[in-house]
Each structure stands twice: as C-alpha cells, then as structure tokens.
Amino acid sequence: MSLVSAKEILDGKVAIGSAVTLAGWVRTRRDSKAGFSFLAINDGSCFNNVQAVVSKDLENYENEVLKLTTSCSVVVEGTLVESQGQGQSCEIQASAVKVLGFVEDPDTYPMSAKRHSVEYLRQYAHLRPRTNLMGAVMRIRNTLAYAIHSFFQENGFMWVSTPLITASDCEGAGEMFTVTSLDLNNVPKDDKGGVDYSQDFFGRHAYLTVSGQLNVETYACAFSKVYTFGPTFRAEDSNTSRHLSEFWMCEPEMAFTDLDGCAEVAEKLLKYVFKKVLELRRDDMEFIVQRVDSDAINRLEKFINSDFAKVDYTDAIDILLKCDKKFEYPVAWGIDLQSEHERYLAEEHFKSPVVVKNYPKDIKAFYMRMNDDGKTVAAMDVLAPGIGEIIGGSQREDRLELLDKRIEEMGLNKDAYWWYRDLRRYGSVPHSGFGLGFERLIVYITGVGNVRDAIPFPRTPKNADF
Amino acid sequence: MSLVSAKEILDGKVAIGSAVTLAGWVRTRRDSKAGFSFLAINDGSCFNNVQAVVSKDLENYENEVLKLTTSCSVVVEGTLVESQGQGQSCEIQASAVKVLGFVEDPDTYPMSAKRHSVEYLRQYAHLRPRTNLMGAVMRIRNTLAYAIHSFFQENGFMWVSTPLITASDCEGAGEMFTVTSLDLNNVPKDDKGGVDYSQDFFGRHAYLTVSGQLNVETYACAFSKVYTFGPTFRAEDSNTSRHLSEFWMCEPEMAFTDLDGCAEVAEKLLKYVFKKVLELRRDDMEFIVQRVDSDAINRLEKFINSDFAKVDYTDAIDILLKCDKKFEYPVAWGIDLQSEHERYLAEEHFKSPVVVKNYPKDIKAFYMRMNDDGKTVAAMDVLAPGIGEIIGGSQREDRLELLDKRIEEMGLNKDAYWWYRDLRRYGSVPHSGFGLGFERLIVYITGVGNVRDAIPFPRTPKNADF
Numbered sequence: 001m002s003l004v005s006a007k008e009i010l011d012g013k014v015a016i017g018s019a020v021t022l023a024g025w026v027r028t029r030r031d032s033k034a035g036f037s038f039l040a041i042n043d044g045s046c047f048n049n050v051q052a053v054v055s056k057d058l059e060n061y062e063n064e065v066l067k068l069t070t071s072c073s074v075v076v077e078g079t080l081v082e083s084q085g086q087g088q089s090c091e092i093q094a095s096a097v098k099v100l101g102f103v104e105d106p107d108t109y110p111m112s113a114k115r116h117s118v119e120y121l122r123q124y125a126h127l128r129p130r131t132n133l134m135g136a137v138m139r140i141r142n143t144l145a146y147a148i149h150s151f152f153q154e155n156g157f158m159w160v161s162t163p164l165i166t167a168s169d170c171e172g173a174g175e176m177f178t179v180t181s182l183d184l185n186n187v188p189k190d191d192k193g194g195v196d197y198s199q200d201f202f203g204r205h206a207y208l209t210v211s212g213q214l215n216v217e218t219y220a221c222a223f224s225k226v227y228t229f230g231p232t233f234r235a236e237d238s239n240t241s242r243h244l245s246e247f248w249m250c251e252p253e254m255a256f257t258d259l260d261g262c263a264e265v266a267e268k269l270l271k272y273v274f275k276k277v278l279e280l281r282r283d284d285m286e287f288i289v290q291r292v293d294s295d296a297i298n299r300l301e302k303f304i305n306s307d308f309a310k311v312d313y314t315d316a317i318d319i320l321l322k323c324d325k326k327f328e329y330p331v332a333w334g335i336d337l338q339s340e341h342e343r344y345l346a347e348e349h350f351k352s353p354v355v356v357k358n359y360p361k362d363i364k365a366f367y368m369r370m371n372d373d374g375k376t377v378a379a380m381d382v383l384a385p386g387i388g389e390i391i392g393g394s395q396r397e398d399r400l401e402l403l404d405k406r407i408e409e410m411g412l413n414k415d416a417y418w419w420y421r422d423l424r425r426y427g428s429v430p431h432s433g434f435g436l437g438f439e440r441l442i443v444y445i446t447g448v449g450n451v452r453d454a455i456p457f458p459r460t461p462k463n464a465d466f
Numbered sequence: 467m468s469l470v471s472a473k474e475i476l477d478g479k480v481a482i483g484s485a486v487t488l489a490g491w492v493r494t495r496r497d498s499k500a501g502f503s504f505l506a507i508n509d510g511s512c513f514n515n516v517q518a519v520v521s522k523d524l525e526n527y528e529n530e531v532l533k534l535t536t537s538c539s540v541v542v543e544g545t546l547v548e549s550q551g552q553g554q555s556c557e558i559q560a561s562a563v564k565v566l567g568f569v570e571d572p573d574t575y576p577m578s579a580k581r582h583s584v585e586y587l588r589q590y591a592h593l594r595p596r597t598n599l600m601g602a603v604m605r606i607r608n609t610l611a612y613a614i615h616s617f618f619q620e621n622g623f624m625w626v627s628t629p630l631i632t633a634s635d636c637e638g639a640g641e642m643f644t645v646t647s648l649d650l651n652n653v654p655k656d657d658k659g660g661v662d663y664s665q666d667f668f669g670r671h672a673y674l675t676v677s678g679q680l681n682v683e684t685y686a687c688a689f690s691k692v693y694t695f696g697p698t699f700r701a702e703d704s705n706t707s708r709h710l711s712e713f714w715m716c717e718p719e720m721a722f723t724d725l726d727g728c729a730e731v732a733e734k735l736l737k738y739v740f741k742k743v744l745e746l747r748r749d750d751m752e753f754i755v756q757r758v759d760s761d762a763i764n765r766l767e768k769f770i771n772s773d774f775a776k777v778d779y780t781d782a783i784d785i786l787l788k789c790d791k792k793f794e795y796p797v798a799w800g801i802d803l804q805s806e807h808e809r810y811l812a813e814e815h816f817k818s819p820v821v822v823k824n825y826p827k828d829i830k831a832f833y834m835r836m837n838d839d840g841k842t843v844a845a846m847d848v849l850a851p852g853i854g855e856i857i858g859g860s861q862r863e864d865r866l867e868l869l870d871k872r873i874e875e876m877g878l879n880k881d882a883y884w885w886y887r888d889l890r891r892y893g894s895v896p897h898s899g900f901g902l903g904f905e906r907l908i909v910y911i912t913g914v915g916n917v918r919d920a921i922p923f924p925r926t927p928k929n930a931d932f
Contacts (some may be wrong), residue, residue, distance in 0.1 A: 005838060073894065100895050126681075129688035131686050138685070158604070171844075202928060215922070218592040426569045428538050459629055462668060464668040
C-alpha cells in the first residue's frame, strides 16, 4: 500500500479527486443519523486530523466502524473530496476502512479523548505522544533540533560528538554520575582501603559528562567553527520545573571569535530557529496559543524583531540598584544575577533580549578569559523576556600563563588539564562559545511550564521509568 | 575582522582581486630565495590549504614569519590573486601576517608535519584533528551525520531523543554499564545484604542504554515515522577494531511498514548519504583514495548504482552450502551468519549489497515478528560488499499474544515490559525498524580500519582519556 500522510493532504499536496490511502489512529468518531460516520484520523505527521466520511454501506460498518474508539488504528482507502462540512477544506470519502488494531477496554484506556493533567500524562510517557499537547510539543522539538543543525551547517560549522563517558572529574559544572561495571555487591578495594578503580571497566573512576565544552574546544582549534548537540547529565537532587538529570545541550565553539562575535552568533541562532518553528510548526503553535500560552506566537515574533540590547554586568548592577523594584535577593556588585534580576532587565528595563557581559571572575569558571581590569572575565549571558537566562557563554582564556594562574587560584589540578593546556601551547587562538539548554528552549517556545514535558522520557531524582 | 574561510576561497566564492582576511593554522612554510615565503594555511573548513605569499618587505618577516612552523596560528590579510604556481588556482598576496600563537618547542610538537601511525595519533586525540587524515575523516563524519538527519527530515520522519539512562535491565542487546550516585566506598545494603538501590539517585538500579528501539517504538505509534540518532553503550570487554564502549547509532522506526518496506528505506538511506558524501566531501574522499583506500570512491559509486539483492536466510544457507568456498565456521541452517559468510554472499555471489531476510527465531530477539512457518522471524540484515553487515532490522511483533509467548519462551519478565506491551493493546499497528552503527558506517566509507579513528574521543576497555 502506498500511503499519503495527513500533512500531505492538509498541505494541499494531493489533488482533489485523487484515490488516497491514509493510515493512522482514530481521534474521534461521530455518527450522523443519515447513515454516516465521521472519523477524525491523526497520523502524527501534523497537528490536524483528516476527516474520513464512512458510509453505512461498507460491509464492516456495523461490526467494526461503529466500534471504533480513540486510538484505534485504521487504514482508510477512498477519494479525496472537498469537504461539505466546517472545519476542514477536504476529506476522504471512504471506500474501505480496515481496522488494524482496536483498543482493549476503551473505558480504562489511559489516553481517552479528554483533557488530562500534565502530571497524569507523565505517568504514561509511552502513550502521551498521542495527545494533542505532547504531539505538538514533540513536533516542535523535532523542528527545533533540525533547525539547530541546519543553522550551523549552513554557516560552516561542523558537528562534533564529544564523549559522554569521561574520566575528567575536573569539569566543575555540576555533580556527576559514576559509570561503572563493578559489582556493587562486592566493590574491589585497593591497599589503602579505597575503591580499586583500576579494576573498573575504564581502569579508573569514570563519570557521565556535564558539558562537552572542553573537548569541543580541541576541535575548534582545528576546524575553526564547531558545535556539539547531545545529551549531558547532572546528578543534582533538584526536583524543580527547570532541572533534568539527563538533558540535551547545544554548545558551539568558534575560533578567531571574541565575546561580541559570540553574542552575534547566539542572536542569529535564536532568531533562525524561532523563525523555523513559526514557519514549519504553525499548526502546533496555534494550538499552543489556544490551550497553553496565548502569548506564545507573539513572544517569538517580538523576539525575532528585536535588536538585542547589550550591557556590561557592572552597568546592569547599577540599573538594578537604581530602579524602584523590590527584589527578593539583594543586589550588589559581585552577585550572580537571579532570575528576578534577569527578568527585570529584559522585560522592564530593556524590553528586549539583552546580552549581559563581563561578569566578576569569582562567580565564573576558570576557563573564561580575564579582562584587562583583572576583576571581570569575558563571560556573557543572553536573557530573554519571559524566562531570563537562555544562553550562557564566554570567550575562553587563550593565554597559557593566565589560564594556569586561574587553575591554581581555584585549587584545580593542573596536570588533569594537560590536553586542554596544550591548545594554548600549540598555535593558540582567541575563541569563544556558548551553551544552550535544549529543553529550556522548548519550554520558552511552547510555554509548557516544566522541562519534564519538553523531553520524551524525563529522568529526574527517583525517576528513570520507561 | 570579517573572515573568509578557505572553503569559500577554494570554492570560488570570493572574486579574484578582492581584499580578504583568512585566519587559520600554518601547515607548511616554504621560503624562496627571491625573498618570499609561501605559507600553506588550513582553517579546517575543507581539506585543502590556501597558499599565502608573504614578501620579505613585511615588517615582521624576519622576526615572525620566518619562525612560523606547523600549527602556528595566523591571520593573513591581503588580496586574492590568480596563482602563478602549480597546485592551486588562487592564492593570497599577503599585505600583513599577524601571528596569533606560536608553537612551543616545534621539535617536540606531537603533530609535526610528517606521517604518524593511527595508533600514535590516538594518544593525542586532542591534536589529531589537525592532521590530514583525521581532518578528512571528521569532516566526512559531519557530512554523514547531517545527511542522515536530512534524509529523514525530507521524508517526513521525526527525530526522537530516547533516554540514555534506563532502569530496564531487560534490553538484552548487550552488557550494560551501571549509572549511580552511590558512594562506592560505602555502598548501602538492604536487609537481605544486597545493594540498597532505593537509596541510589533514581531509586533503583539504573544503566546506560544499549538501544533506543523499545522507547522509540512508542513514538512510532503516535507519529508514524520516527528515528533516533544518538549515543549508545556496551560494557563489553571487546578490544577489537569494530567495538566501542560508546558509539552513535541511528534507529528509524516506521508504523504501517512491513519488512520489505523497511528494507526499502534502508536502501534509500544508504544511497542518499553516500551520494551526499561524494558530492560534498570530494576533496576529503580524494585524499582517502590517495592515502588510505584506493577503492573508496569506487566502492561508494558502485553501491549507489547497485540494485539491492534480496534473499531469504534459508536460501542464503543453501547458497553457502552449495558453493565451493571453504569457510572457517561451518554452515548449517540455524547458524548466525559470520562475517566470512556475509562477505561471500555480497562480494562473490550477488556482487551487490544484499538484504538477507527471515532468520531463525532462535538467533533473534524476542520482539521480532513471528512468520507463519513458526520457525523464522521477520528480521533482516543488509550486507555490503567489503564489510558485511551494515544494518540490522526487523518487523516488530505487533500481536500481543505472540509477543507474550516469546517473552515467556525466552524467560523474560513480562511485567517489566508493561509499557511496551501496551502498544499492542491500544491501537496496535504493523511496524518495522532498523539500526545503523554510525562509526562502522564511517569505517566503511573511509576505509580507516578501526572504529577508534571514526569518533573524536573513543571509549574502549581501560580507556576514557580526554
């Protein structure tokens, strides 16, 4: 059987009058007294359903068609015709409806055709993609992921898969999971009584990475423009709407690029992917506006049309100190900006996305480039109205002496960084990069309030179901 | 500074006579007696270097330019002119050469401009992308990855990120790593004396996944056509040229698709990505032909122009039994085909890629669809001349009763598969999918003999360096 997709039909790619075969799942069935049934069929290729009009004359009408319920799988053969009814421009006049699979006991089917809470849906992560909400979010996720790849590929960046298993316990960006093949019932000990990791799979203590940045810098120093896009991990016991133990991150890294160049790429990337979502996932975004967040489309359009403001951290602190707003967390030079501060800057002061630059060195990582003032480093955060920080990045310290100084100041082990330091010994170049949390970006776009609803199978403390 | 890339220059995107600024790393320096130096500059954007002609009249000629060695980083400003010399059509007449970074002690620089063994290069995984070989392989890897995404996106597939951390110990495809946040010096015990995983991060024993297939099937049953493309793991102590502990895999899954439909997608995918590599990475492939495998381009071209042969496993066994070839592993119905058998079929018998279908159920996984003969399942392998198995897939068992029977026969725990079984209870559909090991595909394309040279930072037993 040669199938057409609902998307092809609804995008007008199939001529009226054509013979068509559509396979999918019934969303709803409505029976008319005139001896017809209307099946709304969804195949996941787009948000909207295709309507099939089924006459009682079909031989399996009584026995099968009238027993169809939500999520039954069917193949409909027929002719594509202009619709007489409201709500769709075309529909299938069915000449045959083949039922592939019924739903066992429709009364207890967990995804019945009514509204369920997101908390309820999470218990059925294997069935929730069949709902309008998760269908829309996951199609947006897909479009966004491919848009990220397309942006970088079109702009000469090379994708690099940095390793997830790492023996560097020196990343410092968060708590790490241990990866082991040791029998935990019988952990081998060394002669000092500690764990004998020499007997472990990798011959030493191995972890799941918290960032591909240090690794991808090595590739930026050979291919100039590179990016990672893959999973990262945090073993933090954070049960919040913004934290996952396993999440996807995109980390571009650019040689011959300073902090301003880095901010420019961040701005172009965000605008590019938002445009793609509005262009390619209009149907899903319209549903989001209707059911989740009435401002969703408007927010993206405003973002795309904004010029990013730019402000030094020091000036941003001044703005926060001088404004009338009462903040929960007190403002002073040297603090890490809190969400309330970030949102004030983006939403109330600048009324646009804003790049805050040159943060105090003491609140930032060792690898960020020291500014001439000796107090700040070339770090940047992109703050977006409605969410706060959406991107964090920096120019990297490319001067070996200054890098070593920071490694020592922060009490890190210089030897562990031998290969990272090599990049500064052999043809060092100015380079910059940033990190973009993929699920947080999806939350920003769709307005779903929790990153657990932005990834197919969320991993969080005490939860690795499915 | 507004940079152009070497690729833009060499692709003819920059007009002769233009002022250009190129940043990159010196590959070689050649000094002419006439008072010029020729710098071959590579920025990683393509295989070939751009030649810069530097006159002794530049103020830093004696002090800096004459000290440039392999991997020094420079910014060259000048005019793009037609080249007088051989080997390039255009070159930069430099008006300024800014040295960004010298190489500390060129005599001990590990990536000096000579041929190094691949084993040697692996010790410098952070510097090896600067070599011709690894540069070519990694650019091919990038082109291939994006081609995989593009193929699926253009054909209406949705990318799904399946979880890497899993609590299912029931995947059965290989040995799994444990993921834990327990203190291994002090593993908590339950009242039976076993490990108390309830105190672990996820509240139970968690692992790194060996395949996203079972998870992605849930999305195929909502979106029809989906694929994963991400890392997978094996805790197997296999020190071979074909095994990595962490590798990337692509797993498409298609609803309403039987085994033949599945084989068709596999054929289209491979041909599509090979075409993209030949089209977009011609320079890198020409280097591969010259230095690694003289048949590399020819092999792909033949593959693209082949019609895939199709043969039942039972008939393939007959062919192997009747041929004159002596095999190391004896042939009999029921065996798993060995590499020597696969290669005989593809290289000597069919002389083309071949799809072997319908394998004995006893050598295949529980989830493959039982054929009517009760002896074989709807599994397939795609065998390619020159390598053997390149893709493995199957139609999935979509009938609950038969699935349960197999789960029981194989001694698996039915309850653990509750969500997988749900797909067969609620609107079950025929569906199929396959797995494509990404690094093995790169090995096939490039002829590098070892998967460790097909991934930036290989993880293998006793090795998680960098």
